[in-house]
Amino acid sequence: MSKFVLEVENLSASYRKNIVLEDVNFRVKQGSLTGIVGPNGAGKSTLIQTLLQLHPSLTGKVEFFNRPFNKSKQSIGYVPQRGSVDWDFPTNALDVVVMGLYGKIGWLKLPSRAHKRLAYEVLEKMDMVKYADRQISQLSGGQKQRVFLARALVQDAEFYFMDEPLVGVDAATEKAIMEILKELKTNGKTVMVVHHDLQTVEDYFDHVLFLNKTVIEHGKTSSVFTTENISRTYGGKMKWAMEEGSHVVDTR
Incomplete structure (x- = not known):
């Protein structure tokens, strides 16, 4: 059996x-926390959507845990961009988290008391229990993100996108999210995150x-997060400088 939990070969999409x-082309090892970085229009969101068959591919092969996606999707959690969600949908925070359990509950069955208890436990982990009955349209940006992360966490997946x-999100929410992601990694879960702030890559991600x-470079952050690879990836779309070994980047 392969030591990689995700293998992507010759993938193309339009x-x-x-x-x-x-x-x-790239391969991902179990228990890694990977930041996906690149300029606007680089295909970062499309990459995730194509891997999860939310967007069609033109060519290529994708395997999770040595199986195609449709045979491994129960092991995969996904948190989409906040802007892609209809926040006016009439539902509360608890119900959104319970939706993450429908793969186990079944779409035609009602959640049990045990299912709701699980959802409450994850909301508590995200410091959102007091908002369980609040309509999602009434939540702040950071609170919405915490709820959507809770929906993914309640699945107890092996691989998270x-x-x-x-x-x-505010600084407190950012810190809380990164603590959760690092905890997932410590517990052997695999996480891939589309990320826009190059200044925090070295602190947040091990890959x-x-x-x-296309993939410009992929590997351990300590090895591949270099000014050369940043320049190769962003080209004329960025300005960067070095200050005592740290990357100070403007990607606008």
């Missing part, structure tokens, strides 16, 4: 006639995947 991913979970339509 929007209409525009190629957004081309010849993407998170699409920019730290965008638009980094540089993406700009």
